[in-house]
Amino acid sequence: MSTLRFEALKQTFNRKPVKIEEPSKRSELFxxxxxxxxxxxxxxxxxxxxxxxxxxxxxxxxxxxxxxxxxxxxxxxxxxxxxxxxxxxxxxxxxxxxxxxxxxxxxxxxxxxxxxxxxxxxxxxxxxxxxxxxxxxxxxxxxxxxxxxxxxxxxxxxxxxxxxxxxxxxxxxxxxDYKTPLLRALQAVDQSATAVAKYFDKNVSKVNATLGWEQEYFLIDSALAATRPDLQLSGRTLLGHAPAKGQQLDDHYFGSIPSRILAFMRDLEIECMKLGIPVKTRHNEVAPNQFELAPIFEEANLAVDHNSLIMDVMGKIAEKHHFKVVLHEKPFAGINGSGKHNNWSLGTDTGTNLLSPGSTPMKNLQFLTFFVNIIKAVYENEELLRASIASASNDHRLGANEAPPAIISVFIGSQLTAVLDELEKVTDGKLSPQEKTELKLNVVGKIPEILLDNTDRNRTSPFAFTGNKFEFRAVGSLQNCASPMTVLNTIVAKQLKDFKVEVDKLIKEKKMKKDDAIFNILREYIKDSKKIRFEGDGYGEAWEKEAEKRGLSNNKKTPEALKVQISEETIKLYEELEVMNKVEIEARHEIELEEYAMRIQIEGRILGDIARNHVIPTAIRYQNILIKNVRGIKEIYAEHYKKHADEQLDIIEKVSGHIAAINSKVGEMIEARKVANQIEDAEEKAVAYCNDVRPHFDEIRYHCDKLELLVDDELWPLTKYRELLFTR
Ligand code: ADP
Ligand code: MG
CATH class of the missing domain: 3.10.20.70 (Glutamine synthetase, N-terminal domain)
Incomplete structure (x- = not known):
């Protein structure tokens, strides 16, 4: 019998929820x-x-x-x-x-x-x-x-x-670090957004970016996790056969929170209260043993710090409850992965959310101004935004029919689409008084009502407008939010800066009124950035084809996704906004490539070890049992033994086949690693790991998982998916 696995299961079955003393009012702890x-x-x-x-x-x-x-x-x-x-x-x-x-x-x-x-x-x-x-x-x-x-x-x-x-x-x-460029990007967006907000309200003197993240995670019993070297060392399982029952019944999502988990959540939330992290929401997620936690939004720098802090705090609190927190984007093949939605907006020091339509046409023009500029910024920089969320672990999730694709697009809902369609028709040049009245009454003026019943939220969009904020949904659960936040705030800062120049130019040179000028520029932006808007099913194959026609990037793997980080345009952008200089940009690019190669390298080593040291010896042990059995049958039945040992012989041969395949494929993978390790250039090395090393993982895994199905359950040393996912 495989002692470690069964010992761990026994320990898990005997666990009781940890008792948590909670004050009746959390506000007093905050x-x-x-x-x-x-x-x-x-x-x-x-x-x-x-x-x-x-x-x-x-x-x-x-x-x-x-x-x-x-x-x-x-x-x-x-x-x-x-x-x-x-x-x-x-x-x-x-x-x-x-x-x-x-x-x-x-x-x-x-x-x-x-x-x-x-x-x-x-x-x-x-x-x-x-x-x-x-x-x-x-x-x-x-x-x-x-x-x-x-x-x-x-x-x-x-x-x-x-x-x-x-x-x-x-x-x-x-x-x-992550924080320095983020602070610079936040300063840049403050400057540009404040200048634009002043068109609408002279009293605005500061604009803060706001961030409300939603953190998804898995909790696995620590004893069970300890039996899985892959989970321990790489944060995900590198093999394991799918359980007979997965998430298809949605019974976890809609079920009550299991009691040991709830004790962990309450304990974590109490600690968060003390640390000033305004956590508010907790619930089960789609996959078994998957959960989510979300705070009230905060100023972006603080929210980023709080997310980094909480990822650490979660791990420490989990120890007390005998859980391992798994933050990896795809810890279990075939099971829903984890993300970290970044809800983002811009707020003024006068208390206005710039992405929240107001009660007057002027307020709504302000809303539209920021709304359209952001869409344009995303369009112009979609590839850079994609790069900001690229990692070896997030590659498993993006485009895997459960998460946004690697294609960046913006969802705004049918009603706002209709508004933008109307604005696209605005007259070129000065607007007539009638047109302005018409616009104010029937287009711009209608927005608040529209948003109230804008319920058609598209869950498949990577960048969706959700009523009073944009939600960047492709961010990885393991990631520091600072990278996507740095990019998003930088590109919006640049866009708003350009917008201000263009509007001022029309006012000065064409003697246009301010709102005429704004309408004119917005009209052009709406036309220019139309290709990034997509309201359909982002998971479908049809979208990949359509996106290609539109010229949108679809960088599925990290090494290709990161290329844009060091393009001339990117360097120009960061230098203009004083977010990063060339040296910093290139250094970061190299670090990310190195990290990518290292992650795959580590995974490759772990998989090789498990396959050769756990799986193959176990398979041989089982095969020996079968051989002994066949020998016994032969003793009894002599030349007629085959009639009774046919199936056993078949399994013996299958086991041999898988062992041979695993052994030779592990050998090939090691060779590919050796070649990759010789490469000096960070990008070439990452590409080699991506194209030459990583593909072996699936092949090796395939045969290991087949053996898991063949070999006696009592002998199998690695805790199985059904045990990892359904024990709590
Ligand atoms: P879900 O995506 O689960 O449906 P919501 O769309 O309701 O949840 O998102 C809630 C999240 O949005 C919360 O984390 C909240 O703090 C955040 N949020 C709400 N308003 C803003 C804002 N103005 N700026 C940034 N984040 C916000
Ligand atoms: Mg969300």
Whole structure:
């Protein structure tokens, strides 16, 4: 009997939900471990508070002397909450978060010690960064990296550590993390969007991008997960036969949340409340043991931090409940994968959601202006948007008939389509008073009513307008939201900037009224960007053909999807908006290619090991049992034995066939890896892994899965899909 698997199953069957003490009002817990505005007012001097508040609002620098006051207030607060250490918390390009803890404790030199946290330690640190990916930046510039405080994301206490959100940059100023370009993109979109919003409301002085993510994940019992080296090391199963019953009955989606899972969710939510992460929604997802969690939306930088933080917090809380959190986009073949919808909008400091139609025609023209510009931005940069969500793991999901395709398109619903169709007919040049009245009354003026009953949400669209926000649905569950958010905000910033120039030109040169000019430019944009709009079934084959005709990209694999990141246009775009320079862009591109090749390399090694060390020996053991059986039959029946051993002999031969196939295909895969490993160029190497190594996985898996069906269940060492997915 395969001891480990059955031991794990026994452990799982005996588990009870962990008891969770929950306060009746979550609002009382909210933000209790966050150094937020109200705490700052309490622990900081007036001057120090003002300095932080200004830095948050305008990005102004914090003076070194003031930093001393801030750090001292922060330390006092953190120690009162039981914190003993502090860390600069940042998001290196590995996709997770990094932290190095330092104690507040310092010796005084006279044999004594004090608790200290100076302004310098708050503002800047130098982590030993040599192990973080840098795409050659540090080598080129001989530069070291440092972390610097980002006051727009408040410090928080996690466990007994005060965590200070920081950016991570090289000494020559190049970004080495996700946050730095994101902050620059948010600044760019603020600038462009504020200028455009001023057409409609002079009082607007800042525009914030908002993000509400929805995180999908699987929970697998930790004992069961421990029996699967593939799940442990690569985050997904590399083999495993489909269970007899999957998700086809939808009974999980509509069923109640299982009690052990609910205990985990409540525990997680309590921690989130303390950390100021405004989680609101929890539910079962389509696949068995798949779930979703979503907060109320926040300013994008904070929302990105909160998502990075929660992915970490989930793992820690899950340990307590004997679960492994699986964030991979496709942990189980044939079973629904996980995504992370990014709900995104733009909001002004006057409290207006720029993607929410208002009560007056002018407000609606504002809505249409942003709406149309965003569609145009997506059209012009669809390939870059696709690149922002490319990864080895997300490749399994995009275009797999359960998730948006690798083709980017925009869904807006039939009513808004009708509005844009009307706007397309607007007169070229100055509008007559009648036309304007007609437009205001019957087109622009009708929008709020339209949206209320716009219920035809298209679930197959990668980029859908959903009433008062756009929803980017192709983002991967494992991904840091910063990449797609950086691209989206950059391209919208650029588009709005160009729009402003064009409108101003018509006003100045053609002596047009402001709204005439806006209508004229919008009309052209609507025409120009029509090809990106698609209301049909994004999962269908017909769309692939249609998209090709329209000239839209369909980059199914990461190496080809990433190409656009270093095109001349992309570099021009990022440099113009000051989001990234050429060095940073190229470094990032290389890091992503390297990461892609590494992921496939790791998967290949794991699959090879499992196939040769687990599957083949098990198959041989079973075959030996059969051989013994056949020998026994022969002893009894002599020359007539075949009549009674026919099936056994057939299985023996089948097992041999699969063993031979697995062994030779693993050998071929190893050879292909050896060749790929010789390649120096990052892109060529990624392509080799994609085209020459990865295809072997399916072949090897096919034979392993066939053996799983043949071999005695008692002997099979790897926990099966039905056990991973239906035990909880
Ligand atoms: P679902 O996609 O599951 O149907 P919804 O479409 O209702 O869910 O999306 C809800 C998500 O949208 C929530 O995470 C919410 O915070 C987010 N959201 C709502 N308004 C905005 C906004 N103005 N900006 C960004 N996100 C928003
Ligand atoms: Mg959604």
């Amino acid at each position: 933000g209790s471990n966050v150094f937020n505005t109200s705490v700052m007012k309490q622990f900081l001097t007036k001057e120090a508070y003002k300095s932080v508040a200004d830095a948050i609002k305008t990005g102004s620098k914090i003076d070194r002397g003031v930093a001393e006051h801030i750090s001292s207030g922060m330390k006092q607060w953190a120690m009162a909450k039981g914190a003993t250490h502090y860390t600069h918390w940042f998001q290196p390009l590995t996709g997770s978060t990094a932290e190095k803890h330092d104690a507040f404790f310092e010796t005084t030199g006279d044999g004594g010690a004090i608790e200290k946290f100076g302004g310098g330690a708050l503002v800047q640190q130098e982590p030993d960064a040599s192990s973080f990916p840098n795409g050659g930046i540090r080598n080129t510039f001989e530069a070291r990296g440092y972390t610097a405080w980002d006051p727009t994301s408040p410090a928080f206490i996690w466990g007994t550590t005060l965590c200070i959100p920081t950016v991570f940059v090289s000494y020559t100023g190049e970004a080495l």
